[in-house]
Amino acid sequence: MRTLGEPVVDALEKLGFGFRFLMAVLWHSATALRRFSLVVREIYFTGVLSLLIIMVSGLFVGMVLGLQGYDTLQRFGASEALGVLVALSLLRELGPVVAGLLFASRAGSAITAEIGLMKATEQLAAMEMMAVNPVARVVAPRFWAGVISMPILAALFSAMGILGGYVVGVVLIGVDAGSFWAQMQAQVDLYNDIGNGLVKSVVFGVAVSIIAVFEGFDAPPTAEGVSGATTRTVVTSSLVILVLDFILTAFMFRGV
Amino acid sequence: MNRRVYDFWVGVFVMLGLASLAFLALRVSNVSNGGSKATYRVTAAFDNIGGLKARAPIKSAGVLVGRVAGISLDPVTYRAMVALDIEQGYHFSRDSSAEILTSGILGDQYIGVEPGADETMLKNGDRITLTSSAVVLEKLISQFMFSKAAENPAQPTTAP
Numbered sequence: 001m002r003t004l005g006e007p008v009v010d011a012l013e014k015l016g017f018g019f020r021f022l023m024a025v026l027w028h029s030a031t032a033l034r035r036f037s038l039v040v041r042e043i044y045f046t047g048v049l050s051l052l053i054i055m056v057s058g059l060f061v062g063m064v065l066g067l068q069g070y071d072t073l074q075r076f077g078a079s080e081a082l083g084v085l086v087a088l089s090l091l092r093e094l095g096p097v098v099a100g101l102l103f104a105s106r107a108g109s110a111i112t113a114e115i116g117l118m119k120a121t122e123q124l125a126a127m128e129m130m131a132v133n134p135v136a137r138v139v140a141p142r143f144w145a146g147v148i149s150m151p152i153l154a155a156l157f158s159a160m161g162i163l164g165g166y167v168v169g170v171v172l173i174g175v176d177a178g179s180f181w182a183q184m185q186a187q188v189d190l191y192n193d194i195g196n197g198l199v200k201s202v203v204f205g206v207a208v209s210i211i212a213v214f215e216g217f218d219a220p221p222t223a224e225g226v227s228g229a230t231t232r233t234v235v236t237s238s239l240v241i242l243v244l245d246f247i248l249t250a251f252m253f254r255g256v
Numbered sequence: 257m258n259r260r261v262y263d264f265w266v267g268v269f270v271m272l273g274l275a276s277l278a279f280l281a282l283r284v285s286n287v288s289n290g291g292s293k294a295t296y297r298v299t300a301a302f303d304n305i306g307g308l309k310a311r312a313p314i315k316s317a318g319v320l321v322g323r324v325a326g327i328s329l330d331p332v333t334y335r336a337m338v339a340l341d342i343e344q345g346y347h348f349s350r351d352s353s354a355e356i357l358t359s360g361i362l363g364d365q366y367i368g369v370e371p372g373a374d375e376t377m378l379k380n381g382d383r384i385t386l387t388s389s390a391v392v393l394e395k396l397i398s399q400f401m402f403s404k405a406a407e408n409p410a411q412p413t414t415a416p
Contacts, residue, residue, distance in 0.1 A: 037259060037262075040259075040262055040263060040266045041259070041262050043266045043269065044262045044265050044266050044269075047266070047269050048265045048266060048268070048269045051269065051272070087284050091280070091284070149269075151273075152269065152270065152272070152273030152276075153273075155273055155276045155277045155280060156272060156273060156276045158276070158280060159276035159279050159280055160276075162280075162284060181283070184284055185283075185284065185285065185286055186286065186313075187286075188284050188285045188286060189285060189286055190281060190285040190286060193285065194280050194281060194284070194285055
């Protein structure tokens with residue numbers, strides 16, 4: 001009974017601490033946002049440095065969608081609907097989710113490792129000694145940088161994916177370009193599809209960022225502890241993204 | 257790296273994000289043809305609307321003239337009441353007819369408006385009386401099967 005209960009108690013304890021931590025980050029955000037240059041620097045590390053992987057992945061995901069979608073649609077003589085298929089699957093699901101997963105593994109893990117290492121080398125303790133609050137100085141800028149970068153990256157991912165679908169569908173296979181775009185424009189709704197996709201990516205950004213800074217802040221100050229925390233960031237945030245995606249989809253696209 | 261380098265790259269990043277959002281909004285979505293044009297509303301009652309949905313297009317001679325605003329079931333006649341928002345620029349006579357059509361085999365259903373010959377035009381709040389329902393494939397098939405069965409009634413098995 002005890003061996004069974006202990007992990008549950010531990011997990012709940014961690015969740016409680018995590019919630020308290022989130023509140024602390026939000027409380028100290030005002031300081032970080034007032035010194036916006038700190039956030040800009042972190043946007044460079046989380047957002048700009050993730051650009052390459054996001055854009056290349058988006059392009060190739062779109063190209064695969066174009067190939068697979070064409071293969072299936074042309075059996076029903078509906079290959080003009082390729083644009084709709086590529087756009088809707090990217091905007092509603094793949095854009096936010098795959099960009100979120102990539103963001104967690106590229107930027108989230110880096111944030112955790114950085115904060116964990118700062119803790120292990122006692123930089124955070126030194127800050128507290130100098131009456132600088134590490135949550136305001138280190139954690140909050142990284143959190144907000146993640147929240148700001150994620151929707152931009154997801155939008156870029158979707159846009160690159162649609163271009164990839166266009167390259168494969170129209171340029172390589174020869175679907176009519178006019179009907180590719182026209183059917184897409186007829187079916188994709190600005191608020192229902194693009195707006196909800198954007199909301200999803202913001203939610204994923206908040207989730208991944210808070211998990212990443214929390215795991216870094218909570219990491220045992222050893223090499224092993226930091227590496228474990230980095231792994232946990234990727235695993236936890238990937239699972240959280242997929243679960244949240246299911247919940248959000250159930251809310252958003254019911255009956256559309 | 258100094259602050260100006262970060263600022264530059266973050267600026268590029270934000271510009272890219274805005275550009276891709278603009279691309280998605282203007283090139284991919286319906287914002288360019290969906291615009292908020294002034295419309296007037298008429299209703300039409302159908303026996304069966306098949307798979308018609310709200311926001312489905314209304315076309316006349318293949319040209320988009322409006323969109324379906326809402327669908328409800330009349331509690332008295334048990335017919336489907338469809339509210340049609342037709343753009344102000346298009347006028348149809350009172351005896352126009354509306355039918356539910358399907359674009360292609362896999363396409364969505366839409367409403368086709370066939371203009372009549374009456375002098376007075378439909379205005380806000382009017383009802384289109386001449387309607388024909390959606391073609392329901394199952395009904396068609398069963399009708400076909402029954403008519404086939406009626407054509408050649410069970411042939412007597414001729415014993416050798």
